[in-house]
Amino acid sequence: MARNPPLATVLPFDVVDEAWRLALAPALAAAVTLPFLPPVGIGLLALAFGVLWFHRDPDRSTPDAEGxxxxxxxxxxxxxxxxxxxxxxxxxxxxxxxxxxxxxxxxxxxxxxxxxxxxxxxxxxxxxxxxxxxxxxxxxxxxxxxxxxxxxxxxxxxxxxxxxxxxxxxxxxxxxxxxxxxxxxxxxxxxxxxxxxxxxxxxxxxxxxx
CATH class of the missing domain: 2.70.70 (Glucose Permease (Domain IIA))
Structure with a gap:
Protein backbone atom coordinates (compact mmCIF):
# COMPACT_ATOMS: atom_id res chain seq x y z
CA MET A 1 0.00 0.00 0.00
CA ALA A 2 1.22 3.51 -0.75
CA ARG A 3 3.05 5.17 2.08
CA ASN A 4 1.22 8.47 1.58
CA PRO A 5 -2.47 7.98 0.64
CA PRO A 6 -4.64 11.15 0.51
CA LEU A 7 -5.48 11.00 4.23
CA ALA A 8 -1.76 11.27 5.03
CA THR A 9 -1.80 14.96 4.13
CA VAL A 10 -4.00 15.75 7.15
CA LEU A 11 -2.01 13.70 9.66
CA PRO A 12 0.51 15.58 11.82
CA PHE A 13 2.88 12.59 11.74
CA ASP A 14 4.21 9.93 9.35
CA VAL A 15 3.13 6.30 9.78
CA VAL A 16 4.36 2.91 8.58
CA ASP A 17 2.61 1.39 5.56
CA GLU A 18 0.88 -1.32 7.59
CA ALA A 19 -1.02 1.31 9.59
CA TRP A 20 -3.30 2.21 6.69
CA ARG A 21 -4.49 -1.37 6.26
CA LEU A 22 -5.14 -1.82 9.97
CA ALA A 23 -7.01 1.49 10.24
CA LEU A 24 -9.18 0.82 7.17
CA ALA A 25 -11.75 -1.44 8.86
CA PRO A 26 -12.69 0.92 11.74
CA ALA A 27 -12.61 3.90 9.35
CA LEU A 28 -15.07 2.24 6.93
CA ALA A 29 -17.27 1.13 9.81
CA ALA A 30 -17.28 4.72 11.09
CA ALA A 31 -18.36 6.04 7.69
CA VAL A 32 -21.33 3.65 7.67
CA THR A 33 -22.27 4.18 11.32
CA LEU A 34 -21.89 7.95 11.75
CA PRO A 35 -25.21 8.98 10.09
CA PHE A 36 -27.23 6.54 12.21
CA LEU A 37 -25.31 6.18 15.48
CA PRO A 38 -23.03 9.22 15.83
CA PRO A 39 -21.48 8.24 19.18
CA VAL A 40 -20.52 4.81 17.84
CA GLY A 41 -19.22 6.35 14.61
CA ILE A 42 -17.11 8.84 16.52
CA GLY A 43 -15.70 6.03 18.63
CA LEU A 44 -14.76 4.08 15.51
CA LEU A 45 -13.11 7.15 14.01
CA ALA A 46 -11.12 7.57 17.23
CA LEU A 47 -10.08 3.92 17.00
CA ALA A 48 -8.89 4.37 13.40
CA PHE A 49 -6.90 7.45 14.40
CA GLY A 50 -5.47 5.57 17.39
CA VAL A 51 -4.22 2.79 15.12
CA LEU A 52 -2.49 5.35 12.90
CA TRP A 53 -1.00 7.15 15.89
CA PHE A 54 0.31 3.90 17.33
CA HIS A 55 2.14 3.19 14.05
CA ARG A 56 3.75 6.64 13.78
CA ASP A 57 7.19 6.69 12.23
CA PRO A 58 9.17 9.83 13.15
CA ASP A 59 12.57 10.66 11.73
CA ARG A 60 15.51 10.34 14.09
CA SER A 61 18.96 11.93 14.25
CA THR A 62 21.49 9.15 14.80
CA PRO A 63 24.87 10.14 16.34
CA ASP A 64 27.77 9.61 13.94
CA ALA A 65 30.54 9.02 16.48
CA GLU A 66 32.73 5.97 15.96
CA GLY A 67 32.27 2.85 18.06
Whole structure:
Protein backbone atom coordinates (compact mmCIF):
# COMPACT_ATOMS: atom_id res chain seq x y z
CA MET A 1 0.00 0.00 0.00
CA ALA A 2 1.22 3.51 -0.75
CA ARG A 3 3.05 5.17 2.08
CA ASN A 4 1.22 8.47 1.58
CA PRO A 5 -2.47 7.98 0.64
CA PRO A 6 -4.64 11.15 0.51
CA LEU A 7 -5.48 11.00 4.23
CA ALA A 8 -1.76 11.27 5.03
CA THR A 9 -1.80 14.96 4.13
CA VAL A 10 -4.00 15.75 7.15
CA LEU A 11 -2.01 13.70 9.66
CA PRO A 12 0.51 15.58 11.82
CA PHE A 13 2.88 12.59 11.74
CA ASP A 14 4.21 9.93 9.35
CA VAL A 15 3.13 6.30 9.78
CA VAL A 16 4.36 2.91 8.58
CA ASP A 17 2.61 1.39 5.56
CA GLU A 18 0.88 -1.32 7.59
CA ALA A 19 -1.02 1.31 9.59
CA TRP A 20 -3.30 2.21 6.69
CA ARG A 21 -4.49 -1.37 6.26
CA LEU A 22 -5.14 -1.82 9.97
CA ALA A 23 -7.01 1.49 10.24
CA LEU A 24 -9.18 0.82 7.17
CA ALA A 25 -11.75 -1.44 8.86
CA PRO A 26 -12.69 0.92 11.74
CA ALA A 27 -12.61 3.90 9.35
CA LEU A 28 -15.07 2.24 6.93
CA ALA A 29 -17.27 1.13 9.81
CA ALA A 30 -17.28 4.72 11.09
CA ALA A 31 -18.36 6.04 7.69
CA VAL A 32 -21.33 3.65 7.67
CA THR A 33 -22.27 4.18 11.32
CA LEU A 34 -21.89 7.95 11.75
CA PRO A 35 -25.21 8.98 10.09
CA PHE A 36 -27.23 6.54 12.21
CA LEU A 37 -25.31 6.18 15.48
CA PRO A 38 -23.03 9.22 15.83
CA PRO A 39 -21.48 8.24 19.18
CA VAL A 40 -20.52 4.81 17.84
CA GLY A 41 -19.22 6.35 14.61
CA ILE A 42 -17.11 8.84 16.52
CA GLY A 43 -15.70 6.03 18.63
CA LEU A 44 -14.76 4.08 15.51
CA LEU A 45 -13.11 7.15 14.01
CA ALA A 46 -11.12 7.57 17.23
CA LEU A 47 -10.08 3.92 17.00
CA ALA A 48 -8.89 4.37 13.40
CA PHE A 49 -6.90 7.45 14.40
CA GLY A 50 -5.47 5.57 17.39
CA VAL A 51 -4.22 2.79 15.12
CA LEU A 52 -2.49 5.35 12.90
CA TRP A 53 -1.00 7.15 15.89
CA PHE A 54 0.31 3.90 17.33
CA HIS A 55 2.14 3.19 14.05
CA ARG A 56 3.75 6.64 13.78
CA ASP A 57 7.19 6.69 12.23
CA PRO A 58 9.17 9.83 13.15
CA ASP A 59 12.57 10.66 11.73
CA ARG A 60 15.51 10.34 14.09
CA SER A 61 18.96 11.93 14.25
CA THR A 62 21.49 9.15 14.80
CA PRO A 63 24.87 10.14 16.34
CA ASP A 64 27.77 9.61 13.94
CA ALA A 65 30.54 9.02 16.48
CA GLU A 66 32.73 5.97 15.96
CA GLY A 67 32.27 2.85 18.06
CA UNK A 68 28.82 3.60 19.47
CA UNK A 69 25.77 1.33 19.65
CA UNK A 70 22.31 2.93 19.60
CA UNK A 71 19.02 1.68 21.01
CA UNK A 72 16.98 -0.59 18.71
CA UNK A 73 13.64 0.69 20.00
CA UNK A 74 11.85 3.37 21.97
CA UNK A 75 10.93 2.40 25.51
CA UNK A 76 12.48 1.29 28.78
CA UNK A 77 15.52 -0.92 29.22
CA UNK A 78 14.09 -4.08 30.77
CA UNK A 79 16.91 -6.59 30.26
CA UNK A 80 20.66 -6.31 30.81
CA UNK A 81 22.36 -9.66 31.21
CA UNK A 82 25.24 -11.83 30.14
CA UNK A 83 24.46 -14.71 27.79
CA UNK A 84 27.51 -16.89 27.45
CA UNK A 85 30.32 -14.54 26.48
CA UNK A 86 28.05 -11.80 25.14
CA UNK A 87 25.76 -9.14 26.57
CA UNK A 88 22.04 -8.82 25.90
CA UNK A 89 20.21 -5.51 26.22
CA UNK A 90 16.42 -5.54 25.86
CA UNK A 91 14.03 -2.60 25.45
CA UNK A 92 10.38 -2.95 26.43
CA UNK A 93 8.06 -0.98 24.14
CA UNK A 94 4.93 0.23 25.90
CA UNK A 95 1.77 0.86 23.92
CA UNK A 96 2.52 4.61 23.89
CA UNK A 97 6.04 4.18 22.45
CA UNK A 98 7.01 4.35 18.78
CA UNK A 99 7.25 0.74 17.55
CA UNK A 100 9.64 1.20 14.63
CA UNK A 101 12.87 -0.74 15.17
CA UNK A 102 16.29 0.51 14.07
CA UNK A 103 19.69 -1.07 13.57
CA UNK A 104 21.96 -0.56 16.62
CA UNK A 105 25.07 -0.83 14.39
CA UNK A 106 25.82 -0.75 10.69
CA UNK A 107 26.08 -4.15 9.08
CA UNK A 108 24.87 -6.61 6.47
CA UNK A 109 21.88 -8.83 7.16
CA UNK A 110 22.94 -12.48 7.08
CA UNK A 111 19.64 -14.07 8.04
CA UNK A 112 16.09 -13.21 9.10
CA UNK A 113 14.51 -15.97 11.18
CA UNK A 114 10.97 -16.31 12.50
CA UNK A 115 10.42 -18.47 15.58
CA UNK A 116 6.88 -19.32 16.73
CA UNK A 117 6.27 -19.24 20.46
CA UNK A 118 4.12 -18.11 23.34
CA UNK A 119 2.60 -14.67 23.84
CA UNK A 120 3.49 -13.74 27.40
CA UNK A 121 3.56 -10.04 28.33
CA UNK A 122 6.76 -8.56 26.87
CA UNK A 123 7.93 -7.38 30.30
CA UNK A 124 7.55 -10.90 31.78
CA UNK A 125 10.69 -12.95 32.43
CA UNK A 126 9.14 -15.80 30.42
CA UNK A 127 8.74 -13.59 27.32
CA UNK A 128 12.09 -14.88 25.97
CA UNK A 129 10.01 -17.88 24.82
CA UNK A 130 7.55 -15.70 22.89
CA UNK A 131 7.16 -15.57 19.15
CA UNK A 132 10.06 -13.58 17.74
CA UNK A 133 11.93 -12.51 14.64
CA UNK A 134 15.73 -12.55 14.73
CA UNK A 135 17.72 -10.34 12.37
CA UNK A 136 21.25 -11.74 12.29
CA UNK A 137 24.02 -9.32 11.31
CA UNK A 138 26.82 -11.74 12.11
CA UNK A 139 28.63 -9.43 14.51
CA UNK A 140 25.44 -8.88 16.47
CA UNK A 141 21.79 -9.95 16.45
CA UNK A 142 18.54 -8.03 16.86
CA UNK A 143 15.58 -9.95 18.33
CA UNK A 144 12.07 -8.51 18.05
CA UNK A 145 9.88 -10.32 20.59
CA UNK A 146 6.08 -10.29 20.46
CA UNK A 147 4.07 -9.41 23.55
CA UNK A 148 0.77 -10.90 24.71
CA UNK A 149 -1.20 -8.82 22.20
CA UNK A 150 1.44 -8.22 19.53
CA UNK A 151 1.24 -10.88 16.84
CA UNK A 152 2.45 -8.86 13.91
CA UNK A 153 6.21 -8.45 13.55
CA UNK A 154 7.19 -6.85 10.25
CA UNK A 155 10.90 -6.92 9.36
CA UNK A 156 11.70 -4.63 6.44
CA UNK A 157 15.11 -6.14 5.61
CA UNK A 158 16.22 -9.42 4.09
CA UNK A 159 19.49 -11.32 3.76
CA UNK A 160 22.08 -9.37 1.81
CA UNK A 161 20.75 -5.94 2.75
CA UNK A 162 23.34 -3.48 4.07
CA UNK A 163 22.04 -1.07 6.71
CA UNK A 164 23.48 1.95 8.43
CA UNK A 165 23.42 2.49 12.18
CA UNK A 166 20.01 3.89 13.11
CA UNK A 167 18.33 2.78 9.88
CA UNK A 168 14.82 1.35 10.06
CA UNK A 169 14.75 -2.46 9.97
CA UNK A 170 11.07 -3.11 10.70
CA UNK A 171 8.21 -2.51 13.11
CA UNK A 172 5.92 -4.46 15.41
CA UNK A 173 2.30 -3.86 16.36
CA UNK A 174 0.81 -3.32 19.81
CA UNK A 175 3.41 -3.79 22.52
CA UNK A 176 6.57 -5.88 22.50
CA UNK A 177 10.32 -6.00 23.16
CA UNK A 178 13.46 -5.49 21.08
CA UNK A 179 16.71 -7.06 22.29
CA UNK A 180 20.20 -6.73 20.90
CA UNK A 181 22.85 -9.40 21.44
CA UNK A 182 25.90 -7.15 21.42
CA UNK A 183 29.19 -7.88 19.62
CA UNK A 184 31.60 -10.10 21.53
CA UNK A 185 34.10 -7.28 22.14
CA UNK A 186 31.62 -5.22 24.18
CA UNK A 187 31.57 -5.89 27.94
CA UNK A 188 29.83 -4.44 31.00
CA UNK A 189 32.25 -1.52 31.24
CA UNK A 190 31.18 -0.38 27.77
CA UNK A 191 27.47 -0.15 28.65
CA UNK A 192 25.93 3.30 29.09
CA UNK A 193 22.44 2.17 30.17
CA UNK A 194 20.95 0.06 32.91
CA UNK A 195 17.55 -1.46 33.62
CA UNK A 196 14.86 1.20 34.00
CA UNK A 197 16.48 3.76 31.68
CA UNK A 198 14.33 5.38 28.98
CA UNK A 199 15.77 5.18 25.45
CA UNK A 200 14.92 6.33 21.92
CA UNK A 201 15.50 4.17 18.86
CA UNK A 202 18.41 5.29 16.74
CA UNK A 203 19.34 8.14 19.08
CA UNK A 204 20.17 6.90 22.59
CA UNK A 205 23.68 5.48 22.87
CA UNK A 206 23.49 2.22 24.83
CA UNK A 207 27.15 1.18 24.57
CA UNK A 208 30.48 2.52 23.38
CA UNK A 209 33.48 0.50 22.32
CA UNK A 210 36.90 1.47 23.60
Missing amino acids: IVVAPADGTVSVVRKEGERLRVGVFMNVTDVHVNRAPLAGEVREVRHRPGANRPAFDKESDRNEQVAIDFGEYELLVIAGWFARRIHPSVEPGDAVDRGERVGHVSFGSRADVILPADIDETDLLVSEGDAVRAGETIIAERD
